[in-house]
Amino acid sequence: MLEARHRMDAPPTRSARRGPSRIPSGDSAPEPSPDAVLIRRTLAEIAPVADKVTSYFYAVVFTGYPDLRGLFPAAMDVQRDRLLKALLTAAEHIDNPEVLTAYLRRLGTGHRKYGTRPEHYPPVGEALIGALARYAESTWGPETEAAWVRAYTAISQIMIDAAAEDEPKAPPWWHAEVVSHDLRTSDIAVITVRPDQPYSFLAGQYTSLETPWWPRIWRHYSFASAPRGDGLLSFHVKAVPAGWVSNALVRHARPGDVLRLGPPAGSMVVDHSTDNGMLCLGGGTGIAPIKALIEDVAEHGERRPVEVFFGARSDDDLYDKDTLLGLQRSHPWLSVRPVVCDEGLARQLPQAVGTHGPWSSYDAFVSGPAAMIRSGVDALKRIGIPGDRIRHDEVEELAGVAG
Ligand SMILES: NC(=O)C1=CN([C@@H]2O[C@H](COP(=O)(O)OP(=O)(O)OC[C@H]3O[C@@H](n4cnc5c(N)ncnc54)[C@H](O)[C@@H]3O)[C@@H](O)[C@H]2O)C=CC1
Numbered sequence: 556m557l558e559a560r561h562r563m564d565a566p567p568t569r570s571a572r573r574g575p576s577r578i579p580s581g582d583s584a585p586e587p588s589p590d591a592v593l594i595r596r597t598l599a600e601i602a603p604v605a606d607k608v609t610s611y612f613y614a615v616v617f618t619g620y621p622d623l624r625g626l627f628p629a630a631m632d633v634q635r636d637r638l639l640k641a642l643l644t645a646a647e648h649i650d651n652p653e654v655l656t657a658y659l660r661r662l663g664t665g666h667r668k669y670g671t672r673p674e675h676y677p678p679v680g681e682a683l684i685g686a687l688a689r690y691a692e693s694t695w696g697p698e699t700e701a702a703w704v705r706a707y708t709a710i711s712q713i714m715i716d717a718a719a720e721d722e723p724k725a726p727p728w729w730h731a732e733v734v735s736h737d738l739r740t741s742d743i744a745v746i747t748v749r750p751d752q753p754y755s756f757l758a759g760q761y762t763s764l765e766t767p768w769w770p771r772i773w774r775h776y777s778f779a780s781a782p783r784g785d786g787l788l789s790f791h792v793k794a795v796p797a798g799w800v801s802n803a804l805v806r807h808a809r810p811g812d813v814l815r816l817g818p819p820a821g822s823m824v825v826d827h828s829t830d831n832g833m834l835c836l837g838g839g840t841g842i843a844p845i846k847a848l849i850e851d852v853a854e855h856g857e858r859r860p861v862e863v864f865f866g867a868r869s870d871d872d873l874y875d876k877d878t879l880l881g882l883q884r885s886h887p888w889l890s891v892r893p894v895v896c897d898e899g900l901a902r903q904l905p906q907a908v909g910t911h912g913p914w915s916s917y918d919a920f921v922s923g924p925a926a927m928i929r930s931g932v933d934a935l936k937r938i939g940i941p942g943d944r945i946r947h948d949e950v951e952e953l954a955g956v957a958g
Pocket residue numbers: 761776777793837838839840841842843844866867868872894895896897898899900901902921922923924925926927930931947948953956957
C-alpha cells in the first residue's frame with residue numbers, strides 16, 4: 556500500500572531527532588489547510604492502487620521525456636518508486652514548512668548526483684498530476700488539481716534552489732578510489748577509499764555510494780570512522796542476498812576500482828555542547844557509525860561515559876569486536892559489551908542494560924537493521940530515555956542499504 560510505504564519516507568519528526576518541529580498529529584495538531592485536506596483526500600484514494608499509479612507515473616515520464624530515462628537505473632528495483640514516494644510524502648506534509656523545507660533541501664541537493672536539472676521538474680510535475688488525475692477520479696477536480704500544482708511548484712522550487720545553492724560549494728558527486736579491501740568474514744568487508752576531492756562530513760553520518768558494476772544504483776553506507784587526517788573514508792559492507800551493490804563491493808571491488816559518492820547526510824552525530832553520557836546500540840554492520848562516534852568523542856578529549864552494546868547473530872558476526880575492545884583498552888570512559896543474540900538485540904537489551912544505568916541522563920544512538928532500530932527505540936524509551944534524546948538514521952533510508 557502506498558500509504559504505508561510513503562509514510563516510511565516521511566520527513567523526520569522530532570522523535571526521530573532531526574527537525575526542530577513536529578509533524579502535526581493527534582489532538583494538538585492544528586487544523587490542516589484547505590490544500591492539505593484536498594491533497595490527503597487524493598492520497599487516500601490512490602493508496603489501494605499505488606502500484607498502478609507508480610507504473611503509470613514512470614511510463615508517462617519515460618515515454619514523454621526519454622531524456623529523463625538516463626537519470627534512472629537500468630533496472631528500476633527498489634528505486635522504482637522512490638521519486639514518486641518522496642513527492643507524495645512532501646505533498647502530504649505541505650502544511651509543515653519548517654520540517655518540509657529541511658527535507659526537500661536535502662532531497663534537492665542529493666539529486667545533483669543523478670544529474671537532475673531545473674528543466675527536469677516540469678515534466679515530472681506533469682506526469683505526477685496526470686497519474687493522480689487518472690487514479691483519484693472521485694476526489695479529482697479543478698480545486699484539487701490547483702492544490703497539487705501549488706504544492707508541486709513549492710516543492711520543486713525548494714529542491715531547485717537548494718541544488719543551486721549547493722553548486723558553488725560542493726561537487727555533485729565525488730570519485731573515490733578503493734585503497735584497501737579487507738574481507739573480515741565470508742560476507743563482510745571493510746573497504747577504504749580515497750576521494751578525489753576533499754570530503755567533509757561528521758562522525759555518525761552516511762553517504763550514498765555507486766559502484767562501476769551497477770551504474771545509477773545508489774546505496775547508503777555509514778562512515779565507519781571519524782574524519783581522518785589523510786582524508787580516507789571507510790565503510791563496513793555486508794553482502795546481502797540479491798544485493799547488487801553490496802555483493803559487488805564485497806566480492807568484486809579491489810584496490811584501484813573507482814566508486815562514486817554522493818554528499819554526506821544524516822544527523823546521528825555527537826552533540827559536543829553537552830557532556831551527557833552516550834548509550835550506543837549497534838547491530839551487525841550497524842556498529843560502523845558507532846565506531847565513528849567513539850573516535851569523535853576521543854578526538855574531542857571528552858570524558859563523557861560511552862556505553863556500547865554490539866549485537867550480532869553469532870560470534871563470527873562480531874567482526875569488529877577486536878577493534879572495539881582495543882578502543883576500550885585505550886579509553887577508560889568507554890565500555891563495549893558484545894551481545895550475541897539471534898533472536899534480536901532488542902529482546903536482550905532491556906535485560907542487558909537493566910543491570911547497568913541509570914540511563915535517564917544519557918543520549919542514545921541506535922544503528923543497524925531497520926527492524927532492530929524500531930524495536931531498539933522502543934526498548935530505550937522503556938528504560939527511561941526520552942524519545943528526543945534517541946538518535947538514529949531514518950529507517951526508510953536503510954531500505955536502500957539492503958542491496
Ligand atoms: N546507520 C545505520 O543505522 C546503519 C544501519 N546498517 C544496517 O544494519 C544492518 C546490518 O545487517 P546485519 O549485519 O546483517 O545485521 P543482522 O541482521 O545480523 O542483525 C544484527 C543484530 O541486530 C539484531 N536484530 C536483527 N533484527 C532485529 C529485530 N527485528 N529486532 C531486534 N533486533 C534485531 C540481531 O539479533 C543482531 O544482534 C543492515 O540492514 C544495514 O542496512 C548498517 C550500517 C549503518
